[in-house]
Amino acid sequence: MRRRDVLRVTGVGALTVAAAGTAILSYRAYDNRVLGADGGGAFDAWRLWRDDPGPHGMVAAAVLAASPHNTQPWVFRLNGDDGIEVYADPSRRMGSVDPYSREMHLGLGCALENLVLAARARGRDPQVTLRPDASQPLLVARAGLPTGARQESAMYDAIAGRHTNRGPYSGEPVPDAVLTGLAAMSADPQVSLAWVTTTKDKDALGQLMIEAAQAVVSDAEQSRDGFAWFRASADDIEARKDGLTLDGQGLSPFITAIAKLLPASSRESGDAFWVEQTRTVHTATAAAYGFVLVSDPRDPVQQLAGGRLLQRVHLAATAGGLALHHMNQITERNDRDLSLGREPLYASRLAALAHSPGLEVLATFRLGYPVREGRLSPRRPVREVLR
Numbered sequence: 001m002r003r004r005d006v007l008r009v010t011g012v013g014a015l016t017v018a019a020a021g022t023a024i025l026s027y028r029a030y031d032n033r034v035l036g037a038d039g040g041g042a043f044d045a046w047r048l049w050r051d052d053p054g055p056h057g058m059v060a061a062a063v064l065a066a067s068p069h070n071t072q073p074w075v076f077r078l079n080g081d082d083g084i085e086v087y088a089d090p091s092r093r094m095g096s097v098d099p100y101s102r103e104m105h106l107g108l109g110c111a112l113e114n115l116v117l118a119a120r121a122r123g124r125d126p127q128v129t130l131r132p133d134a135s136q137p138l139l140v141a142r143a144g145l146p147t148g149a150r151q152e153s154a155m156y157d158a159i160a161g162r163h164t165n166r167g168p169y170s171g172e173p174v175p176d177a178v179l180t181g182l183a184a185m186s187a188d189p190q191v192s193l194a195w196v197t198t199t200k201d202k203d204a205l206g207q208l209m210i211e212a213a214q215a216v217v218s219d220a221e222q223s224r225d226g227f228a229w230f231r232a233s234a235d236d237i238e239a240r241k242d243g244l245t246l247d248g249q250g251l252s253p254f255i256t257a258i259a260k261l262l263p264a265s266s267r268e269s270g271d272a273f274w275v276e277q278t279r280t281v282h283t284a285t286a287a288a289y290g291f292v293l294v295s296d297p298r299d300p301v302q303q304l305a306g307g308r309l310l311q312r313v314h315l316a317a318t319a320g321g322l323a324l325h326h327m328n329q330i331t332e333r334n335d336r337d338l339s340l341g342r343e344p345l346y347a348s349r350l351a352a353l354a355h356s357p358g359l360e361v362l363a364t365f366r367l368g369y370p371v372r373e374g375r376l377s378p379r380r381p382v383r384e385v386l387r
């Protein structure tokens with residue numbers, strides 16, 4: 001029996017496991033951290049992020065941001081106490097999953113937003129320039145750090161409580177006033193938020209997401225490039241401190257534990273599990289979907305600004321007791337089609353759901369009230385991302 005099967009049928013898996021050899025299970029339990037999964041060094045960053053009062057502390061907050069497949073595509077350079085430069089790390093690109101670095105720049109924007117909040121909480125007034133030097137495309141942002149008023153905020157406090165929640169959401173709708181408040185969070189006129197809340201549009205978007213997930217897994221190169229970021233064992237997680245894990249899949253603690261006791265999933269079974277979860281959990285329980293909209297989704301500056309908004313919204317949602325799950329398979333497929341010289345298959349259906357002529361979807365997520373809490377994902381500590 002493989003993980004995919006236990007993830008699909010639950011009770012049967014438990015019985016099968018119970019019948020297996022105790023010694024092997026004990027070893028697997030130890031090896032894969034069935035208990036205390038969040039306790040290792042790969043998770044220290046979540047506990048130590050407030051400690052340092054200077055620029056190191058700002059980077060410590062930045063590394064807790066969301067990033068595509070938890071690639072953490074960032075490098076930081078400190079200019080003494082006066083400024084921080086944020087660079088993209090091209091070795092952490094996702095190949096055919098993100099051929100135009102749209103998601104990489106979104107993730108860098110997410111990190112920048114945490115950095116700005118942490119700077120304000122430390123009595124600085126961060127002055128951010130996106131892509132300050134056209135001759136250095138990897139230098140995505142420069143932040144000057146003059147002294148300013150100390151500003152702690154609910155969003156800053158939410159930094160370590162924010163997690164991508166891939167589990168089921170309760171059926172409770174999110175009040176319109178909450179959605180309106182989140183949409184008003186954009187601090188940059190280049191980016192805006194649109195909500196998908198009607199049953200008709202949610203169903204159509206959910207269907208598009210399922211089709212796009214199926215298309216991703218049917219594309220061997222995209223499937224391989226995505227699976228390269230799955231970390232199957234505790235050793236792997238501790239060694240790399242990045243990537244996607246079983247703990248982050250939003251399964252119940254019991255099913256997560258059982259899945260860890262079984263042999264690691266193949267790429268094919270992991271793909272099948274994701275498509276199944278997309279159909280039966282992600283799209284089936286979304287209270288609303290959100291789109292980040294821009295005029296030009298290929299523009300790195302708009303991608304970075306979109307990432308900042310995405311992170312702000314996620315932090316504010318966390319502070320308000322909401323769960324959020326990034327779901328970008330539709331745009332990943334559209335970019336893939338474009339990169340192969342094809343007409344993007346889902347572009348017109350996606351645009352019709354955004355109801356925003358002149359703007360395009362940069363990123364997509366679902367929102368709702370969580371049934372279970374999101375779990376910690378691994379992080380590389382500050383010392384590993386400083387140059």
Ligand SMILES: Cc1cc2nc3c(=O)[nH]c(=O)nc-3n(C[C@H](O)[C@H](O)[C@H](O)COP(=O)(O)O)c2cc1C
Pocket residue numbers: 064065066067068069070071102103104106107110162163164165166243244325326327328329363374375376377
């Ligand atoms: C630009 C971007 C795209 C993402 N796309 C997806 C996605 O399509 N599906 C998904 O499950 N998670 C997606 N994520 C969530 C990341 O996998 C997640 O941020 C990362 O694993 C770290 O986990 P955390 O957000 O819980 O800290 C995305 C995140 C970002 C920033």
